[in-house]
Amino acid sequence: MIEKLFKKISPDEIRENVFSLIGKEWMLITAGKIDHYNMMTASWGSAGVLWKKPVIFTFIRPQRYTYEFIEKHAHFSVSFFNEAHRDLLNLCGTTSGRDLNKMNVEGLTALETPSGAVAFEQAKLILECRKIYYDDIEPDFFQIFDIEKIYPTEDYHRFYIGEIVQVWEK
Ligand SMILES: Cc1cc2nc3c(=O)[nH]c(=O)nc-3n(C[C@H](O)[C@H](O)[C@H](O)COP(=O)(O)O)c2cc1C
Numbered sequence: 607m608i609e610k611l612f613k614k615i616s617p618d619e620i621r622e623n624v625f626s627l628i629g630k631e632w633m634l635i636t637a638g639k640i641d642h643y644n645m646m647t648a649s650w651g652s653a654g655v656l657w658k659k660p661v662i663f664t665f666i667r668p669q670r671y672t673y674e675f676i677e678k679h680a681h682f683s684v685s686f687f688n689e690a691h692r693d694l695l696n697l698c699g700t701t702s703g704r705d706l707n708k709m710n711v712e713g714l715t716a717l718e719t720p721s722g723a724v725a726f727e728q729a730k731l732i733l734e735c736r737k738i739y740y741d742d743i744e745p746d747f748f749q750i751f752d753i754e755k756i757y758p759t760e761d762y763h764r765f766y767i768g769e770i771v772q773v774w775e776k
Contacts, residue, residue: 608717611727612774617660620731620773624653627686632695635664636724637675637682640716643724644708646672647699660770662733665763671703676766681721681736684768685729721771730776735768
């Protein structure tokens with residue numbers, strides 16, 4: 607039960623700097639259902655406000671296994687961990703769920719959120735999200751040349767905007 611381990615807070619009660627959380631500590635994006643889910647590490651994204659809602663933007667390349675799950679499901683989660691879990695984030699960021707069943711990764715215990723998303727007991731902070739919008743990065747719209755170098759194989763990210771329906775803090 608997520609309520610036993612985490613307390614509900616509002617997005618504006620998140621004390622940590624969002625640039626550090628996403629860019630340095632990294633996040634684990636998890637999509638699917640408790641009996642069939644997959645997760646991947648991400649360090650690109652942002653959190654803020656859009657359409658009067660607290661939101662998070664996540665960017666997922668189409669070849670990720672996680673992409674299949676986030677496409678299919680209405681909810682997903684974003685989990686943040688303390689430094690002791692860096693190895694797990696490295697594993698989930700370098701190995702595809704197509705090659706390793708990440709549901710069996712030792713050290714990560716899945717839990718279900720009220721909306722049916724999957725997150726992890728070991729997280730320090732969980733954003734429970736409802737997918738409200740997606741779009742694909744359109745190279746014609748790049749305004750600086752540098753960005754194209756990020757995509758030598760033209761695998762432009764699809765970005766998903768998730769409404770943060772609940773923040774859970776340990
Ligand atoms: C620090 C770090 C940050 C990453 N950020 C992203 C990201 O924002 N978007 C993305 O598509 N892949 C990102 N990746 C790569 C995926 O996590 C990686 O390809 C992963 O193995 C995909 O797993 P999957 O195929 O099971 O979904 C990142 C990897 C690391 C190590």
